[in-house]
Amino acid sequence: MSTNAQLATIFNEMAAVLELIGANPFRVNAHARVARVLKDLTVDVATLADEPKQLEAIEGIGKASAKKIAEFVATGAVAEHERLVGEVPGGLLALLEIPGLGPKTVKMLWDDGGVTDLASLKDAIARGALADLPRMGDKTIRNITESIAFAEQSGDRARLGIAMPLAESIVERLRAVPGAGRVQYTGSLRRGRETIGDIDILATAREPEKLAESFTTMPGVAKVLAAGRTKCSVRLEAGIQVDLRLVDEEAWGAALLYFSGSKEHNVALRERAGKRGARLNEYGLFPDDGDDAPPQQRGIAPIASRTEKEIYAALDLPWIPPELREDRGELTAQIPKLIELADIRADLHAHTVASDGKMTIDELAAAARDRGYHTVAVTDHSQASAVAGGLTVEDLLRHVDAVHEANERIDGITILAGSEVDILADGHLDYDDEVLARLDIVVASPHVALGQDPAKATRRLLTAIRHPLVHVIGHPTGRMVNRREGLHPDIEALVTAAAEHGTALEINANDMRLDLRDVHVRAAVEAGALISINTDAHTPGQLELMPYGVLTGRRGWLTADGCINAWPAKRLHAWLAENR
Secondary structure, three states: OOHHHHHHHHHHHHHHHHHHOOOOHHHHHHHHHHHHHHHHOOOOHHHHOOOHHHHHOOOOOOHHHHHHHHHHHHHOOOHHHHHHHOOOOOOHHHHOOOOOOOHHHHHHHHHHHOOOOHHHHHHHHHHOHHHHOOOOOHHHHHHHHHHHHHHHHHOOOEEHHHHHHHHHHHHHHHHOOOOEEEEEEOHHHHOOOOEEOOEEEEEEEOOHHHHHHHHHOOOOEEEEEEEOOOEEEEEEOOOOEEEEEEOOHHHHHHHHHHHHOOHHHHHHHHHHHHHOOEEEEOOEEEEOOOOOOOHHHHOOOOOEOOOHHHHHHHOOOOOOOHHHOOOOOOOOOOOOOOOOHHHOOEEOOEOOOOOOOOOOHHHHHHHHHHOOOOEEEEEEEEOOOHHHOOEOHHHHHHHHHHHHHHHHHOOOOEEEEEEEEEEOOOOOEOOOHHHHOOOOEEEEEOOOOOOOOHHHHHHHHHHHHOOOOOOEEOOOOOOEOOOEOOOOOOHHHHHHHHHHHOOEEEEEOOOOOOEOOHHHHHHHHHHOOOEEEEOOEOOHHHHHHHHHHHHHHHHOOOOHHHEHHHOOHHHHHHHHHHOO
């Protein structure tokens, strides 16, 4: 685990403990914010530890937090973290991972019920000991029991590629209900996060009861958790919880904004509203008259509520795309026109039956042409990837001839002869330069030695980025979402070198990879490096994964001009030829 990831875990745990022991909310939020900043940071914080002012210059990291970071880099521990963790039972933090168990409930279970870990919670439930605790009715205890079983069964958060098709099918079903109005998935899914805890659906309807009934009785529901007029919750057989919230049409924009999040973005908007003498909640933006009671309950008319756009405008802001709503400077920056799926005109990383793909050259070309692409690249594996049917030099050269023959024969699309060439552990490429020069495109990717230390990983990838015959670095860290961390190179060094040498860095659109990840894309964009979004398709259906790569690009503030896949054919082909 990288230094940044270790420190993010430490600050998150300190925030959790502080909340459990009832500390000042400001301290809780400050520690949680540092954890989030560290998680998103693309430079290894260990390289800044000797310069406290550099640490303090990072937005969200104050003097006290900088000292803790420097302490960890020097000693491998943070004394305050060890002290705080020692103030609560060791198993208590794990309970916060169970859906529905927030800090207040866990604190009450600990203080009043003697619960110290998952085992003691299960035992207390089995003995009926929770029934005498405050707010612990039969339904609540039953829900906790089911949440424990759900957490143990489901484990990791669902990948974007699993959650989004489910959400889209639910939205389509609900929109077809007579009397249904607007229906939209919200939450982290709307923001395009790589993993999803649960699915949130927002809707309006003339007869909310009919929409709620359709939702709770739809195919695939394993358990109805709640069924009310304004909120319903179900657990799907797929193991994902889905919440439906029904709101009035007049409050649609405010509710969509609120439930889309992120929490941090919403807090920043509320603070901005407060400075302008207003209050923002899920019902609208209201004038603040100093009364603590909710304005909507007192008949106060909202300043804005029907659309997100009018709420942002009332706060002197442009409409901010959901993918950017992470409190990463979006309230003060110039918002660019982000790349869209319709901008994509080429897929430059795909496999055929020549290695481990399931498509022939002709089938790949036809599938790409059907999507409206002007170019597709055949990039089968190189010889080091024997398990993936990597091609020997002789097989590769015959394959190149076959691709060029298909390109001459098939109309309506340009088919490039390339290879996904392994970046070996020492940075050397799997084919020599004479062979690489025969290819129309070289996608160089790491597949082995993915546990290298950051310094070696950085040198390895820099060698490939600087190679004059490499066009694209494929899935640069080799990570697999929810499965392996992959490499932890110095991203700032990589994006700087990529910008200098004109090498594109890939967003692998397969939802199991999404590599580069969003914060890495943001670093690349800021450095002026080019991005290539590719599906790494092995089957025709995997060409449909492109939207996930585009979402990741949007989260990284990527524009169409910065993505080579969005360029016209003439510009793309000229760029590829420059390296030959």
